[in-house]
Amino acid sequence: MFEKVRVVLVEPSHPGNVGAVARAMKNMGFERLYLVKPRRFPDEEATWRAASAGDVLDSAVVVDSLFEALSDCAFAVGTSARERRIPWPILDARRASAEMVTRASQSEVALVFGREDRGLTNEELELCHLHVNIPTSDAYRSLNLAMAVQILCYELRMQVLFEDLPESSDSDWDAPFADVESLSRFYEHLEQTLIDIAFLDPAAPRQLMKRLRRLYNRIQIDEMELNILRGILTETQKVAHELGALKTRSTQGEAE
Amino acid sequence: MFEKVRVVLVEPSHPGNVGAVARAMKNMGFERLYLVKPRRFPDEEATWRAASAGDVLDSAVVVDSLFEALSDCAFAVGTSARERRIPWPILDARRASAEMVTRASQSEVALVFGREDRGLTNEELELCHLHVNIPTSDAYRSLNLAMAVQILCYELRMQVLFEDLPESSDSDWDAPFADVESLSRFYEHLEQTLIDIAFLDPAAPRQLMKRLRRLYNRIQIDEMELNILRGILTETQKVAHELGALKTRSTQGEAE
Numbered sequence: 332m333f334e335k336v337r338v339v340l341v342e343p344s345h346p347g348n349v350g351a352v353a354r355a356m357k358n359m360g361f362e363r364l365y366l367v368k369p370r371r372f373p374d375e376e377a378t379w380r381a382a383s384a385g386d387v388l389d390s391a392v393v394v395d396s397l398f399e400a401l402s403d404c405a406f407a408v409g410t411s412a413r414e415r416r417i418p419w420p421i422l423d424a425r426r427a428s429a430e431m432v433t434r435a436s437q438s439e440v441a442l443v444f445g446r447e448d449r450g451l452t453n454e455e456l457e458l459c460h461l462h463v464n465i466p467t468s469d470a471y472r473s474l475n476l477a478m479a480v481q482i483l484c485y486e487l488r489m490q491v492l493f494e495d496l497p498e499s500s501d502s503d504w505d506a507p508f509a510d511v512e513s514l515s516r517f518y519e520h521l522e523q524t525l526i527d528i529a530f531l532d533p534a535a536p537r538q539l540m541k542r543l544r545r546l547y548n549r550i551q552i553d554e555m556e557l558n559i560l561r562g563i564l565t566e567t568q569k570v571a572h573e574l575g576a577l578k579t580r581s582t583q584g585e586a587e
Numbered sequence: 588m589f590e591k592v593r594v595v596l597v598e599p600s601h602p603g604n605v606g607a608v609a610r611a612m613k614n615m616g617f618e619r620l621y622l623v624k625p626r627r628f629p630d631e632e633a634t635w636r637a638a639s640a641g642d643v644l645d646s647a648v649v650v651d652s653l654f655e656a657l658s659d660c661a662f663a664v665g666t667s668a669r670e671r672r673i674p675w676p677i678l679d680a681r682r683a684s685a686e687m688v689t690r691a692s693q694s695e696v697a698l699v700f701g702r703e704d705r706g707l708t709n710e711e712l713e714l715c716h717l718h719v720n721i722p723t724s725d726a727y728r729s730l731n732l733a734m735a736v737q738i739l740c741y742e743l744r745m746q747v748l749f750e751d752l753p754e755s756s757d758s759d760w761d762a763p764f765a766d767v768e769s770l771s772r773f774y775e776h777l778e779q780t781l782i783d784i785a786f787l788d789p790a791a792p793r794q795l796m797k798r799l800r801r802l803y804n805r806i807q808i809d810e811m812e813l814n815i816l817r818g819i820l821t822e823t824q825k826v827a828h829e830l831g832a833l834k835t836r837s838t839q840g841e842a843e
Contacts, residue, residue: 351731351734354727354731354734355731355734357724357726357727358723358724358727358728358729358730358734359723359724360724360726382729382731383727383729384727417761418757418759418760418761420756420757421756421759422753422756423749423752423753425745425749426752426754426756430756461756465741466744466745466748466752467614467615468613468614468615468616468744470613470616471610471613471614471639471640472614473614473638473639474614475607475610475611475638477734478607478610478611478614478733478734478737481734481737481738482737482738482741485721485738485741488722488724489681489722492722493679493681496679496682496722497678497679498682500676500677500678500682500686500717501674501676503674503677504674505673505674
């Protein structure tokens, strides 16, 4: 897919944007940039903004018309912000990316971006099979050119990657998670310790253990963490027992 | 959701990035920006890059530490590129955004971005409940700061919008689509016209009509388009019949 997709910029006026587009593309795994009549190219500012994507600029194809940039493409998608008088097939960035990935399995496809100030002309949009819209806020509709490229290249990349990315936030965990039996022993140990330090009165336990169970059950505790917590409990009990023994001895001393 | 989420930039060094972040946020409907010890702020370059998002810069909260920026947040998500020695809960940008939207229904949430060159420190990342990763290409891993903000704000926005966006590319079409009966009349009309202009020989039709049916059935033709096509057929037939009549007359003339 990544080799079948070209990004086409029509008459970009700011070299900084061209550089930022090159970087956005390479960050997402795309390398084929076409420039239709860029105002200034090559340009130092473009090279600076491209950072480590200078190779994308070096291999960019400069052409005189959008028609030339698309001539060997079987599917072209044009970015469009405005409503058209005659509606054209249009999808949001995510759904359009899904469509492009499907098409790219068979043919060369192009993603076309217009001028910073005026976008694509009607004639240019009519060269495209599908229009794509990035749903921006009513408070500020106009996306920077490189940002639009970034979002669409990201969406294309995610079409390919998403299913294979871990669904769970702890998929790469370093210890196995504790099972119910170990947890149950932990809760018993915790309860006994709380009695030992006189925080829990077995005669009036109220909801204390329930609240602590709910607290610890909201995390999936791993075995290493459980060992640490039980170690803390054991040491706490030692301190409590030592204090108890000292008190007993001193009471006996007084009594003698 | 949009009012419950703050974007926190830790020690951004380039004012241009701060401005681009403000624009990226406002484009996606977010307005609350926190800056932890920005190198230069306010700054002309930031204002220029923010374009029409100057209000986001004006209302930005400048603080001295990440702890201060997060103190009233119940859920903080930190961007992380590196692998951690002790794994922390981590999700990709899409799944992390889903989690943030859920949390934002109840509490203040923060999305934290690190320095351009070094990201967030371990201590800063440990203030976060969840880490988030944007899956970039092995060929070029390091995203520009404002691009990372753009992608995450876009993902958050799409979490809310996606279901309501049209699933089909022709959901706003300006004419009803033609039904099977109208299409069948069109195919008869087309076949007769092709016979009239002698493109189709009824004695040896081959696969011609099947190929044309497959062609037109791959589009959902609307009623207005069908009328245009039938109008073209009718005019074509007129020309063919006129030619036929002229030829007959001239043959008769020769015969006389």
